[in-house]
Amino acid sequence: MTGTTEQLGKPWRRRGATVFALVCCVGMIAFMAWVLLRELEDVSTANSDNLQWSLAQADVEFLRFELAMQRALDDPLQVDQVRRRFDIFYSRVDTIENGLVFRELRRDPTYDEPRAVVRTFLQDTIPLIDGDDATLIAALPDLSERALAVSDEVRRFSLGGLAAFAEVSDARREDLVRTLILLAIVLAALLGGLVLVALAMFRLSQLAIRRSDEVRRTSARMRTIVETSQDAIIVANRRGEILEFNPAAEKIFEVSRADALGQRVAELVLPERSRTKARDTYFRFMNDGARDSGEALHLEVTAKTQGGREFPAEVAVNHAEDASGGQVHVIYMRDISRRRAAENDLTEARDRALAGERAKAEFLAVMSHEMRTPLNGLLGSMQLMRDQSVSDRQQELLNRMEFSGRLLLSLVNDVLDLAKYEAGRIDIVRKPFSVPRLLDGVIETTAPLATKNGNALDWRWEGTPVDGAVGDPRRLRQVLLNLVGNAVKFTRAGTVEIEAEVIGASDPQLEFRVIDSGVGIAHEDLDRIFRDFETLDSSYARQAGGTGLGLGIARRFAMLMGGEIGVESEPGEGSLFWLRLPFAPADLSEGTPSDAETAPSPAIRPLDILLVEDNEINRLVAREFLEADGHTVTEAVNGRAGVEWANARRFDAILMDVSMPVMDGPEAARTIRSGDGPSKTAPIIAVTAHALPEEIAAFRQAGMPHCVSKPLDRNALQKTLAEVAGGAPVAADAAVPLADKPSDAPLIEAENLERFRDGSAVALLDRSVAEINWDIDRIAEGTLAPADLQQVVHKCAGTCGVFGFSALRRALAAVETDLKRGAPVAPERLHALSVLWDKTRDTLEDWRVAQP
Missing domain, CATH: 3.30.565.10 (Histidine kinase-like ATPase, C-terminal domain)
Structure with missing residues (x-):
């Protein structure tokens, strides 16, 4: 066997050597042809003419330069012509010196000596040419004499170049003849190589005879492959009777080959309910012309084992000819139970993903409220401070704070606009x-x-x-x-x-x-x-x-x-x-619709307003907004207190926060509407950062047809109160602008703290820090009930947001979201809030020390 392999290998090695030699010859011919073309190009008339022209033109341009100098001596206004003719002559010389076509000429002493003289003249003249007109005009007499002295060298330079070029051209022609001779030799070698290839092809024909034996051995190997295949392979005649049944088919269908031979395929491997569908599909496939096209039929069916177990199977059917020329059908069947299970798992995962998207939408709704709560304090306080007498330094700080707040608000709106679009809710x-x-x-x-x-x-x-x-x-x-x-x-x-x-x-x-x-x-x-x-x-x-x-x-x-x-x-x-x-x-002839975003805030009569808000800073901002416009404000710290006030006296309007402890805004509104108190019919305005349409609809169903967005904007609040006072109907498409989850933030944002540096603001900051410290300790203990924990986390997060404790605010918001979803919160997460608060407090102290 080894000797046979070596005998088969030798002709292949010899053929490979012959082909390699031919490839080398062809490559050499191609290379020499390229060299020959290059040399032909070098000695071509066009290039020769161009070279001779360049050398002769240098002499002509120098004479024009001398003539321009003579004219400039007579008429100084012609000095620009002197510069122009000098530049042209300089360009000719520079082309000769630096161009590749003149490379060989520069090696000839006969040409190089006058070239050096001309180059020296050019270098000495450049400062005069580049100088001002007065200097050049004054130097013209001397320059004309020097040019006259150099003119002979220019002529030598031109004539020497032409002579040297003639010698170079002769040498190139000799090289071309040698190349042609070498090319003829290589072509002769190529011809010999072709003869060798013809001999090699004859040997290959002999090798093909031996290969037929290898084909027979290959067929035996293919049979082995069929027998070891993991897929069931069944061969049947035109009547559907099984002729071959491989081991994989025996294993899959739990029947031996001996028992399977002669049985009909459909009756053996398909349950009765699947046979009609499979048979109809097969005949339709054959009638469509697939019988002569060589295509295979692919379908999925329900198969069965001899023991009665049913499973999904993938089937491929094709036809072939047997040794006698008759037609047989080759059937491949694969058990796809695992694939179907994987597809079911993917479907379940998709359903979970959709549920996650819904959860994300709910999360964004919550975060919109929580993001706008601190923004309410930030932007509202700035608007109130602008009504006061402030110094230039304070005005600068206000501008910086307002810029940061508006930037944060725009980022909040951008991200939630994106989320709302993806949810199809715009x-x-x-x-x-x-x-x-x-x-x-x-x-x-x-x-x-x-x-x-x-x-x-x-x-x-x-x-x-x-x-x-x-x-x-x-x-x-x-x-x-x-x-x-x-x-x-x-x-x-x-x-x-x-x-x-x-x-x-x-x-x-x-x-x-x-x-x-x-x-x-x-x-x-x-x-x-x-x-x-x-x-x-x-x-x-x-x-x-x-x-x-x-x-x-x-x-x-x-x-x-x-x-x-x-x-x-x-x-x-x-x-x-x-x-x-x-x-x-x-047609706007009857008046342009009002633009709520640009119209000035209307002036309205003073109103008696109930403000229901659990966040102290938000209450402070809202109260100062309202009192600055002449309204009377009564505060309630949660929904239940708001209900009690509404049942006790008549209010012109009620500002109702949505998310509050004890009783939230919607529940409080429903309670007020269903009672018999004096404010049963008073307009209730929802104060919220929620913006999804279904939430707005829920607020209206609860009895809050009007909404204002957090953070509170003074103009928007005034317009809403004007609508309430005037009994204007609520627009059907009215919606609260979106907010979104916060971006990554440091432990503290110094810009938020700038307004808490002086006076009563310092006391408010100290008191709030103490409250946060108390709340964080209660949270970290892990002993609060879920409902109480959610209230404390919400209150603490709101305070942190107002003062710019961003990292802690974000961590608290994540805990609150899980609590609202009913998900358990690990004790380690609650303890981590305490660690984060310690870092935030240390950073706050460093900021205080750094203040002037």
Whole structure:
């Protein structure tokens, strides 16, 4: 056997050597052909003419240079011609010296000596040429004499180059002849190689005869493979009688090969209810032409074992010819019970994932409330402080605090807008609105940032202006604010302009173009900027910051409104963002709908208001807002106390927090409405950060048709109270702006603490720190009942959020979420809150020490 293998291997090795030699010859011929082409190109007439022309032209350009100097001596105004002719002559010489085509000429002394003289002349003349006109005009006489002295060397330089080139050309022609001779030798060798290949092919024909024996041995190996296959392989004749039954089939169907041979396949391996379907599928497959195409039939059936156990099976059926030319059917069957189990597991996992998505939506609703609670204290206190007399330093701190609060609020809204879109809970409204008024509002909102960055900001119509359109002005305004805000942030001392135009005749669209002269965007980043959490790495981007969500949300809103959004930009040339929406004109002759976001806050009569809020700081902010507008405020610290006050006296309006201990807002509202107290019919305004539609509907069902969002905005509160006082109906699409879960934050945020440095604010901070310390100790003990624990965690989290204890606030919020879901909270997590509070308190003390 070993000797046979060696005999078979030798012809293959010889053939391999022959082929390798041929490949080498072909490669050598290709290489020599390339060399030959290069040499032919080098000696071609075009290159020769170009070389000779360059050498001769140098002499001509030098004569023109001398002539220009003579003219400049007569007319100093011709001094620019002197520079021009010098530059041309210098370019000719530089080409000769540095060009690859003159490389061999530079090695010839006859050519190189005058070249050195000419180069020296050029180097000495450059300072005069590059100097001012007066210096050059004064030096012209001397320069003309020097040029005259060098003219002979220029001519020698040109003639010497031509002579040297003639010698080089002769040498190249000789090299070309040698290359042709060598190429002929290689071609002869190639011819001999082809003869050897013909001999090798003859030997291969002999080898093919021996290979037929190997094919027979291969068939035996294939039989072994069939017998060891994990899949059941059954061969049957046209009547369905089993001819072959491999060992895997014996194992799967629990029947021996001897017993299976001669039986019908369907009766042996399929339960009776599956036979009709399998037979119909097979005949339909055969009638469709698969019999002659060679395709296999694939289907899934329910199979059975000899013992009666049923299982899912995957079947592949094809036909072949036997030794006598008759047709047989080859059937492959595989038990897919495990795969079906895995698919069921995946389905169950999908259901769990969907449940998780619902849980996430609930979590976001809770976090919206909790995020806006500290923002209420932050932004509300700043608005109240602006009503007081403050120093420049205090005004600076107020500006910094308000910027941070508004930034946090925008991030909260962005992330929750994304979550709400993914949950399919954003509804687009269609109502008439004024396009110019909307654009004026966008300009007014972004003007302060544009002024800060030194930008000019405006909008204009292209083509025929329109006034009214039908659409969703709130979503459109949000998209335009995002585009204009980005343009303003990434432009410094430039221009930002909005163009509006109605395009298309049969299918009109309203197109907005935001054009800036800012940093621009690289081509490879144009698609990436519309992805979520994508920010570009530029100095302006780092200064401007952001989560990278704005454009992703803008793209989603554009799609919801039936439009599209895109960008055109070049780095350093600015950007053009465009937004196209379906256009339907609206008649606003009877008055433009009010814009709740830009309309001034109405003045109303003083009201007697019940404020129901468990957070002391939130009560403080709301009370000062209300009392500053002349209202009378009565406070209640939880829902039950609010019910008692409402049953005791008549109030013009009730501000009801949603999430409170003892009794929450919706329950308190239902209790008030179902009772007989004096405030049974008083308007109840829900104060909440919840924003999902079903929650708003739940508030209304509880008797709270109006909602205001946390953190409290003074203008929004005034407008809501004006609606309540005037008996205005509640808009069907009224909703509370979204909030979201907080981003990663440090132990403390110093900007939040700036307002607690002086006077009574310091006492409030000290008292709140003591309360947090007491609450954390109670939480860490782990002895509170779940309901009591949830109340303490909620109260402590709200206080931490107001003072900027971000890390502890986030940990408390996570515990509260689990408690609301009814999930157990491990004692280790509660103890970790105590450790985190110790670190937060130490950082707070360091901040206090660092204060002036």
